[in-house]
Structure formats: structure tokens, C-alpha cells
Amino acid sequence: MRRLIEISRTGVTAILLHPLRSWTTVCALLAILVPFLVGLGLAKGLERDAEISLRSGGDLYVRGSQFGRSCPIPLTLVTKVREVEGVVGVTPRIVGRLRLGRDSVEAIVVGIPASEFPFEISCINGRLPQPGKISEFVVGTELARRLKLHSGALIPPFYRNSQGEHVSRISGIFVSDVSLWQASLMFGTFASVEKIFGLDGLATDLVIRCRRGYEENVSRQIRKLSAGAAGRGTLRLSITSRKELEVMLASGQFQREGLYNLHFVLAFVIGILVILASSGAGQTERRREIGILKATGWQTDEILLRSLVESLLLSLGGAMVSIVLAFIWLRLLNGYGIAGIFFPGVSSAPSFPVPFRLTPVPAFLAFLIAFAITMSGTVWSTWRTAIVSPDEAMR
């Protein structure tokens, strides 16, 4: 046992004996693992935000469809849906798209009936929009930054409807860390948003809360309401349930998993460089070193153990430093550069804290990748050299 420890310690010496080789290996590992861990961290953070969105939302979401495309739902349907057995509450909601300002900044306009607003709220710097003569809105951080808006600011008329043009007021700005989806949001009362789009008595979707266990039955009953519900031709109702979204979340479809595949490809391409550095470029000195060890009485298995310890320490060090660097990139640099790739529509320096979560499984995976790459670079060449005679190895 003592001898094994002694041999293992020579593995540490081997790292220090060839600093250039060791640094090259660690740097190449960092180049692979840091973006990989940052990507996984962002995906996990996004997944957690999606979970909260799912948990805090409704049980069923009803949309209208005509000619195979999404269309608004008449508010007359709300009463009919409320009568369905198992329905606890129905809230009409408008979610629309708008472009604001000279630069046509993208905004998502959301309207909820003022009666649904909570009394107190801490996710807004300012206050909730109040119903009144002037339409009030709470805006997201990215929108506020790009349009130079602040709490209390007045927005010149940006829409026209049958009642003419109106000035709007910013009643607050969302706190930046509440969600990445607040960035381009413009939130107001249902009536205010109705005015913007000039469509009275219509909602884009109905958010339904059901009694536990009644979701399937409610879905079935609502589908029966489909035909002729609108009074403007046949309106088909399309329903998305929480259960469906949970399936989607579990499969990781929306966390841009594909990007990891690209990272994997990148990882192995750069991994080849590690193999070259540790087996090809360092071949001469490794051969000479092994030759000397063999000449002084070392056995092949002892040389392999030494090489194994060297690889293990290099990959462990590389993985650990990668975790620290990934954390710095995500927390201190706020995902600078990579956030724009990961979250389409966000600038490379986001105006909100990017959601991230570094968990042990990706970290362990990173270590395994590092170990596999380093080992494949060292063990094969070490073994090939260790099985020949010392004079041939040193030649």
C-alpha cells in the first residue's frame, strides 16, 4: 500500500516536472468544459424558471383557432366555461405583440382584468397599473432600458383606435431578477390592452383553474363548446394542459438542448488537441522519462499507475477550475456573450440576471469527459512505451 502511495506521489511530480505539458492539458480541458458547464447551467436555470411558470399558472389554457390558425376568443365564452363542472376560475388574458419607438423595439403586451391583481406586490419597482382615464403599464427591464422609460414616465400616443390617440403612463418597472420573460413585457389592465389593439370583447386565451382531478373532464367539456361558440363562424378551441407542459419540461425541449450537442462536438474536437499535446507533442520526453524509469527497475503496471494518477489529477483540477470559472462567468459576468446565444432576442450583455443553476450531475459529467480525454491521450502512449525495452524507449 505504501509503495502504491509512493508511486502515486510520483504522478504529482510528473505534473510539475513538465509544466508546459500540464498547463496545455488543463487549458484545453477548460476550453471544453467551461462553455459546456455554462450551457448546462443556463439550461437548468431556465428549467427552474419554467417550472415556476408552470406551477403558478393555470391548469388549462384555452386558445381559439380558425382556418387552422390561432384567433381571439370572445369573452361570452367565459360564462359558458365557468358553468362547466370542476372549473374553479376562468380569467381572460390578452397576450399580444407590439413594436415601440423609432427603433421598433419588440414588446409583449399582456392584459389581465384589474380585479385579478393582488393587493400587494414586491416584483415591481413602482406600483401596479390602475384602471383610469390614462392607461397605465408596468414594463420589463430590457424594454425600459431601450426606450429610456422610468416609473412615472408618460409615453406619447403609440396606438390609434376608434377613440383616437392616448397618452399612457409607466406605473412601474419589473424587478430584473423575477424572470427572463419580463424583459420585453408591457403589463396592464385588460381594458387598457383592449384599447391598444382596438378589439373589444376578445381575449387571446382563457386561463382556467380546475378542481383537483377534474382537468380531463373539463377539457372534454370545453371542446364540446367549440363549434359555434363565437357567433362568427366555427371557432375551434385548442387546449394546453399543465400535464402536457410537464411532459415537455421533462423532455427538455425548450431549454435548447441542441446547443449541448454542439458543445459536445466542440468538446471532442478540442479534446483531440489535448490528446496531441499529451501524447503526440510530449511523446519524446515521455518516452525518455519512461525509459529511465524502466532502466531503474520500474514495472509496466507501476508506470501505468503513475500515468493514471497524473491524468486523474489533471482532469480533476481541470473540472474543478471549470466549475469555478463557469460560476464566475454566470454570476459575475452575467453570462456575457453566451446569454445572447442561449436566449434569442437578448443582447450579449443582458439587462437582467440570467437564470442559471450549477448542479452536481453536469459537474460530474464534466469530470468524466475530462478524465476520458486525458486518459485516452496518456495511457495508450505510456503503455506502448512501457512494454518495450529501456534502451529502445530512450532512443
Added chain:
Amino acid sequence: MIRNGACALPGCLLAISLCAVTILAGGFLPETSRDHRRQEFQSLVLGLGFGASVDLSECVYSFDPRMAEGCSQMEGPIPGAFFLCSRHIAGPARSSRSRSPDTARETSDHAPSH
């Protein structure tokens, strides 16, 4: 010098490992006030946002699948990716396979999906 380095290397490695473990453990700690604000926000907007997009400019489905039937840029299956929407990057689209069997069956004759 190498002997000194051989003593210092495990120490450095241990220090870095402790940092890394602390970071990983931090991922499990609840961020009480932040999580409360997140839930408050989502309750206010009745559940909004699910995917990586932060606006509705290109792919509504990628922003929130509750708001669209599917991705409008679906081009059909291609090797290694289900569709060509840049907002998904090789991520699979909503398909009948990814939906719960009951709902997929029920909606199939209502609205055309991918």
C-alpha cells in the same frame, strides 16, 4: 522546487475543489426572497414564458407553447434536428410523441399540428 510544488499541488487542488463543491451546494439552497418574487410575477401574469425566447418576434411557440399550436417555421424532419427554427437549434418540435397520449388524441381532429 519540484518537492515544494509536490506538496503545494494537492493543497491547491483541495482549495479549488472546496470552492467548486461550495458552488455546487449553493445550487440547492433556496433563494427565498427571489423565488417568492418569481412566483409572484408568474401568478400576476398567470403563467407566462416557458422557452428560451424572450419576445414574440420570431417563434411564439419557443416563447411559450401555451400560446401557439406549434412552430411556424417547421420545415419537416431533417437529420439531427426536427426543424430549422433558429429559436430552437436542433431541439425537437412539439409533436404528438411529446404530448400526453390523451391530449394528442383529443386534439388531433381539432387543430392541425406538426
